[in-house]
Amino acid sequence: MQLLKDRIRKDGVIKDGNVLKVDSFLNHQMDIALINEMGKEFRRRFPDESINKILTIEASGIGIACLTAQYFNCPVVFAKKTQSINIDGEVYSTQIKSFTHGRTYDVIVKKAFLSPEDNILIIDDFLANWLCAARAYRHRKARRRKDSRSRYRHREGRQKGGELVRSQGIRVESLAIIDEMDPVKGCKFRDDD
Amino acid sequence: MQLLKDRIRKDGVIKDGNVLKVDSFLNHQMDIALINEMGKEFRRRFPDESINKILTIEASGIGIACLTAQYFNCPVVFAKKTQSINIDGEVYSTQIKSFTHGRTYDVIVKKAFLSPEDNILIIDDFLANWLCAARAYRHRKARRRKDSRSRYRHREGRQKGGELVRSQGIRVESLAIIDEMDPVKGCKFRDDD
Numbered sequence: 001m002q003l004l005k006d007r008i009r010k011d012g013v014i015k016d017g018n019v020l021k022v023d024s025f026l027n028h029q030m031d032i033a034l035i036n037e038m039g040k041e042f043r044r045r046f047p048d049e050s051i052n053k054i055l056t057i058e059a060s061g062i063g064i065a066c067l068t069a070q071y072f073n074c075p076v077v078f079a080k081k082t083q084s085i086n087i088d089g090e091v092y093s094t095q096i097k098s099f100t101h102g103r104t105y106d107v108i109v110k111k112a113f114l115s116p117e118d119n120i121l122i123i124d125d126f127l128a129n130w131l132c133a134a135r136a137y138r139h140r141k142a143r144r145r146k147d148s149r150s151r152y153r154h155r156e157g158r159q160k161g162g163e164l165v166r167s168q169g170i171r172v173e174s175l176a177i178i179d180e181m182d183p184v185k186g187c188k189f190r191d192d193d
Numbered sequence: 194m195q196l197l198k199d200r201i202r203k204d205g206v207i208k209d210g211n212v213l214k215v216d217s218f219l220n221h222q223m224d225i226a227l228i229n230e231m232g233k234e235f236r237r238r239f240p241d242e243s244i245n246k247i248l249t250i251e252a253s254g255i256g257i258a259c260l261t262a263q264y265f266n267c268p269v270v271f272a273k274k275t276q277s278i279n280i281d282g283e284v285y286s287t288q289i290k291s292f293t294h295g296r297t298y299d300v301i302v303k304k305a306f307l308s309p310e311d312n313i314l315i316i317d318d319f320l321a322n323w324l325c326a327a328r329a330y331r332h333r334k335a336r337r338r339k340d341s342r343s344r345y346r347h348r349e350g351r352q353k354g355g356e357l358v359r360s361q362g363i364r365v366e367s368l369a370i371i372d373e374m375d376p377v378k379g380c381k382f383r384d385d386d
Binding site: 002023024025028029030031034035036059062063065066067069070073074075076077078080110112114169 | 260
């Protein structure tokens with residue numbers, strides 16, 4: 001999506017350790033007009049009327065999911081980090097290792113809000129986040145090698161992430177895929193000329 | 194706001210300990226059409242064109258803030274819980290005690306995203322959440338008495354919350370004010386007949 005890539009080039013900040021900061025427009029301060037355009041683009045890519053629910057995870061995914069849901073006329077369910085005393089009943093749960101926070105979260109979704117009949121669109125700000133759970137065990141192994149962490153993240157988070165999810169029969173759409181990034185040279189997007 | 198009160202009556206669940214659960218439509222599963230109407234109502238109550246930013250706090254406030262921001266044509270900034278390695282630069286910070294999670298969070302906002310020139314609308318799902326920081330010290334004192342917690346929360350969170358914020362010269366608008374709630378009798382809203 002050209003609008004998003006242009007904005008990442010203009011306002012994204014690349015830090016050492018392969019960290020792309022988009023907090024001025026996407027995940028701390030949020031440009032609502034931009035994210036609305038992203039929502040329309042998701043709808044264009046998923047014109048299927050049968051999508052009846054959008055699933056995301058707190059916190060950065062919620063705003064994108066809510067604005068996008070307007071174009072699908074469906075509710076949003078967001079997975080919650082850590083068990084709240086305010087949730088009862090049965091829950092789906094897993095653990096996610098966050099690179100940006102350096103800790104492991106318990107993540108839960110109330111079973112009542114997801115059913116086998118649902119046709120779900122999953123939305124998040126970075127694909128790498130969704131990979132953390134699936135890769136937790138391999139990650140622990142990789143960390144035994146010196147400086148393995150950032151390479152692991154770079155390679156699997158940005159280059160193999162889509163493949164991993166697709167291998168499970170799930171369609172993946174990314175509005176901007178970064179193949180390489182460098183604090184001096186900037187971002188190289190996958191479909192760049 | 195009648196639409197919201199009707200929905201709380203229909204789908205809200207009152208648990209022992211003065212806990213109102215609205216997780217089927219507001220803060221776990223989110224009814225986007227309802228929240229859009231809430232956004233329009235906020236605009237109706239704050240027609241002032243000079244509001245140029247909406248501030249909220251992760252996680253439950255984000256969706257409401259983002260949908261509302263569409264009616265103000267302004268960005269959203271959400272305060273983050275816990276320090277992330279992905280945030281640098283100067284931050285505003287405070288601590289908030291969460292009743293629903295039973296823990297204290299560090300909450301931060303990057304200073305670059307709030308300036309003295311901003312005219313800010315603060316949005317959250319429950320007013321009680323915003324009071325926790327201001328009341329943290331008194332809460333610690335109150336807990337020394339048996340069963341003081343839920344009474345404290347009930348009284349200050351729902352009856353004196355608005356007054357506390359108003360006493361600082363801040364205008365407060367609530368879309369539904371609950372004066373009393375009971376698992377059997379349901380909610381009694383402030384402006385009910």
